[in-house]
Amino acid sequence: MKIIQHVHSEDFKTYGTDKIRERFLLDDLKEKDKANFVYSHYDRMVTGLITPTNQVVPLGTYDILRAEFFLERREMGVINVGGAGSIIADGTTYNLAKLDCLYMGKGVKDVSFSSADANNPAVFYILSAPAHATYPTTYLQNADAFSAQLGSVETANERKIMRYIHKDGIQSCQLVMGLTILSTGSVWNTIPPHTHDRRMEVYFYFDVDEEHRVFHYMGEPQETRHIIVANHEAVLSPTWSIHAGSGTKNYSFIWGMAGENLDYADMDTFGVKELK
Numbered sequence: 001m002k003i004i005q006h007v008h009s010e011d012f013k014t015y016g017t018d019k020i021r022e023r024f025l026l027d028d029l030k031e032k033d034k035a036n037f038v039y040s041h042y043d044r045m046v047t048g049l050i051t052p053t054n055q056v057v058p059l060g061t062y063d064i065l066r067a068e069f070f071l072e073r074r075e076m077g078v079i080n081v082g083g084a085g086s087i088i089a090d091g092t093t094y095n096l097a098k099l100d101c102l103y104m105g106k107g108v109k110d111v112s113f114s115s116a117d118a119n120n121p122a123v124f125y126i127l128s129a130p131a132h133a134t135y136p137t138t139y140l141q142n143a144d145a146f147s148a149q150l151g152s153v154e155t156a157n158e159r160k161i162m163r164y165i166h167k168d169g170i171q172s173c174q175l176v177m178g179l180t181i182l183s184t185g186s187v188w189n190t191i192p193p194h195t196h197d198r199r200m201e202v203y204f205y206f207d208v209d210e211e212h213r214v215f216h217y218m219g220e221p222q223e224t225r226h227i228i229v230a231n232h233e234a235v236l237s238p239t240w241s242i243h244a245g246s247g248t249k250n251y252s253f254i255w256g257m258a259g260e261n262l263d264y265a266d267m268d269t270f271g272v273k274e275l276k
């Protein structure tokens, strides 16, 4: 499993494109029939992607976890952004259509992932954080998730936000997870942007058309940089960084956090005029 260390906000100011991409962009997650994970030291968040085609892909364990099985001391949230698929967790099968979510609590031992149709494979996006208590494994259909409409056509940021794992949704130790879908013609996410010193965040972009890209903005509000991302790529957002983006076409993304609290609304927002 690849490991990514912390970056200090002062050091970040001297970074060029390559170094920014190396330290924050997760662009090699997608691989057929293989589980790919990246371990970041930001709240020890593990980010992964599993795209099963003809094979069932088991959740293994890794040296860095020093655990007999992946979820021995961890919890995990999974959202499917591809075709229909299934997850078997300790003998129970959960069928996930596109945008459905499964939370697995600390202690779940045997986990495997598969697709219903190899030609339209499931794409399981995974976040996992350390957990010190067990919350029940919970399946949530997209239609049953809390949703809110935000933004406007006028400001090109009309979007639907769906919250799955959070204080008032699926219960967890520290994982918070949901997704945002931009309407046709809207391209801006999370404007005005914010930071939250209490939680790190990961953005995973999906439904980005092949010939399009999203400009993801990061850095301290008065010292921003951008990373250009393609479909199924993720960006780590340290606590000192804003996270926002604009695309050459509308797109969707999964946001996920871990840290001090589970309060989605605990954000320090910055007006557009404050940004540099």
Ligand SMILES: O=C[C@H](O)[C@@H](O)CC(=O)C(=O)O
Residues within 6 Å of the ligand: 159, 161, 179, 180, 189, 190, 191, 201, 243, 255, 264, 267
């Ligand atoms: O802390 C919360 C996250 O940054 C996102 O939920 C914000 C977002 O999806 C949006 O406004 O479009």
Ligand SMILES: [Zn+2]
Residues within 6 Å of the ligand: 194, 195, 196, 201, 243, 267
């Ligand atoms: Zn945020």
